[in-house]
Amino acid sequence: MESPRLSDRQLQAFQQVMDCGTVSGAAQRMLIAQPGVTRLLKQLEHDLGFTLFERLRGRLVPTPEARLFHRELIRVWSGLEELRSTARRIRERETGGLRISAMPLLGMTFMPDVLASFAQEHGEAQIELATFRSEQVVEDVVTQRADLGFAMLGGGDERVETEAFRLESVCLLSADHPLAAQSRVSPDDLHDQPLICYEPRDPTRQSLDRLLEAAGVRPRRHLQVSLALQAARLVAQGAGITVIDPLSARVFEDRRLAIRPFTAELADTFYLLMPREQPLSRLARDFITTFQTHFSATLEEAKGGAADG
Numbered sequence: 499m500e501s502p503r504l505s506d507r508q509l510q511a512f513q514q515v516m517d518c519g520t521v522s523g524a525a526q527r528m529l530i531a532q533p534g535v536t537r538l539l540k541q542l543e544h545d546l547g548f549t550l551f552e553r554l555r556g557r558l559v560p561t562p563e564a565r566l567f568h569r570e571l572i573r574v575w576s577g578l579e580e581l582r583s584t585a586r587r588i589r590e591r592e593t594g595g596l597r598i599s600a601m602p603l604l605g606m607t608f609m610p611d612v613l614a615s616f617a618q619e620h621g622e623a624q625i626e627l628a629t630f631r632s633e634q635v636v637e638d639v640v641t642q643r644a645d646l647g648f649a650m651l652g653g654g655d656e657r658v659e660t661e662a663f664r665l666e667s668v669c670l671l672s673a674d675h676p677l678a679a680q681s682r683v684s685p686d687d688l689h690d691q692p693l694i695c696y697e698p699r700d701p702t703r704q705s706l707d708r709l710l711e712a713a714g715v716r717p718r719r720h721l722q723v724s725l726a727l728q729a730a731r732l733v734a735q736g737a738g739i740t741v742i743d744p745l746s747a748r749v750f751e752d753r754r755l756a757i758r759p760f761t762a763e764l765a766d767t768f769y770l771l772m773p774r775e776q777p778l779s780r781l782a783r784d785f786i787t788t789f790q791t792h793f794s795a796t797l798e799e800a801k802g803g804a805a806d807g
Contacts, residue, residue: 503545504542504545504546505541507538508538508539508541508542508545509542509571510528510538511524511528511535511538511539511542512538512539512542512550512564512567512568512571513568513571514527514528514535515535515539515551515558516560516564516568519557519558520558521535521536521539521558539551546567548561548563549561549563549564550563550564550567551564584642595623595624595625595626595781596623596624596625596626596645596646596779596781596782596785597625597626597628597643597644597645597646598625598626598627598628598644598645598646598647598648598785599628599629599630599634599635599638599639599643599644599646599647599648600627600628600629600630600635600647600648600649601629601630601631601632601635601648601649601650601768602629602631602725602726602727603650603725603726603743603745603746603768604648604745604768605627605628605629605630605648606629606725606727607727607745607746607749608745608792608793608796609627609648610627611792612785612788612789612792613625613627615788615792616784616785616788619784619788620781620784623781628644632649632650632651632652633649633651635647635648635649635651635652635771636649636651636652636655636658636771639652639658639771639772639773640655640657640658640773642773642776645772645773645778645779645782646770646771646772646782646785646786647770647771647772648768648769648770648771649768649769649771650701650767650768650769651769652769652771653767653769655771656774657774658771658772658773658774659771659772659773659774660769660770660771660772661769661770661772661786662767662768662769662770663767663768663769663770663793664766664767665743665744665745665766665767665768665797666744666759666760666763666766666797667702667741667742667743667744667760667762667764667766668741668742668743668744668747668757668758668759668760669683669687669739669740669741669757669758669759669760670729670730670733670739670740670741670742670747670750670755670756670757671683671733671739671740671755671756671758672733672736672739672754672755672756673754673755673756674754675739675756677691677739677758678756678758680758681758681759682758682759682760682761683758683759683760683761684760684761684762685709685710685713685715685761685762686713686715688710688715688717688739688741689715689716689717690716690717690718691717691718691738691739692717692718692720692721692737692738692739693717693718693719693738693739693740693741694721694722694723694729694732694733694737694738694739694740695719695721695722695723695729695740695741696722696723696724696726696729697722697723697724700724701766702741702742702743702764702766705764705766706741706764709762709764718738720738721737721738726742726743726746726747727746727749729742729746730742730746730747730749730750730755731750733750733755734750734755741760741764743766744757744796744797745796748796748799770786770789
């Protein structure tokens with residue numbers, strides 16, 4: 499049996515009748531006469547080889563076959579819309595568009611600073627920044643909804659190209675805290691301190707927990723947060739001290755807070771993610787260079803500021 503010949507106009511008529519429930523409503527939406535819709539439906543039924551609608555008490559009622567066909571039509575059209583979006587992303591990449599997906603650690607504070615500098619040199623470029631958890635960032639890059647991604651995950655993912663960036667942790671505390679008199683803060687210094695920590699599944703939290711447990715250090719844990727900025731804000735309100743990344747800590751360094759290097763290594767690494775087998779646009783390459791420059795400069799400033807304190 500030959501495959502049915504389906505036209506876009508026939509499928510549109512079917513979709514509109516399913517949505518409206520009437521031929522007249524479909525005709526109004528399609529800006530054609532009712533007989534035109536009826537004719538398209540009859541042609542579609544002929545090509546498909548089964549009945550789509552029955553008339554019961556003056557109303558059109560979809561047959562079970564029509565409902566099954568409609569579900570498949572929606573699935574196919576959703577796929578076509580995604581295909582159109584992919585084509586649009588490819589087109590915009592060639593004409594100067596850039597989409598970036600970043601985890602909150604970068605997306606909330608540091609990345610906007612980098613973008614502000616980048617935009618000065620690329621004022622005509624269309625740039626989008628979205629902030630998601632690392633799992634979503636990886637998926638955005640894999641599916642090419644984003645040209646570049648920044649996440650704590652993805653280092654061993656074969657679906658993406660990666661570049662690793664390492665963050666040394668710092669201790670953020672109020673300027674009048676006794677530990678602020680020290681040039682550095684060690685794990686032992688956290689004993690019996692009101693420590694604001696991340697949620698248990700966070701990699702930095704897990705590394706710190708293992709470190710403190712091995713050293714027999716028991717801080718007081720009364721507050722738990724999801725984001726570094728939340729921890730820093732709590733410190734600014736005098737709720738305790740925290741161990742976080744220097745990028746987040748620097749946002750609060752002018753609020754009578756002290757930043758001190760943390761002596762232990764917590765293996766805090768994030769990754770720049772790039773689509774595999776997809777050449778980067780010139781705009782993306784330029785952004786990576788700008789990001790690398792700002793990242794290195796910010797880490798040096800953080801070290802200098804902590805040492806001066």
